[in-house]
Amino acid sequence: MTATCKTGTLKWYSNSSLSTEVTSTTVSPAATTTYYAVCVTNQCKSAGTPAVITVTPGVQKPTVNSPLAICLNDSTTLSANCAAGTLKWFSDSTLTIELSNTKISPQSDTTLCNM
Structure with missing residues (x-):
């Protein structure tokens, strides 16, 4: 102050x-x-x-329906719920590569991030 x-x-x-x-x-x-x-x-x-x-509350983390287990060559749709705001999915832990599609077909173990 x-x-x-x-x-x-x-x-x-x-x-x-x-x-x-x-x-x-x-x-x-x-x-x-x-x-x-x-x-x-x-x-x-x-x-x-x-x-x-003035203290503004932080953004709450989404509730993610994971971990997902699928077989090789299969696909799944990512899903999560946000209490407020817009859900976005990222393919990297630094949250710089946003996914444009939530239907994925990974070819190996994959970790996806959301905010």
């Missing part, structure tokens, strides 16, 4: 009553949290200015 004071020393607080000081400007709240920036000169505090840190 960053802020500036024209005069005095910047302090951060985790409550609007300015009674709980935050000693680090690096925070990792689990939920959206409001912090308050205050300028302090001698024993005097300015009014607190709110700074809202």
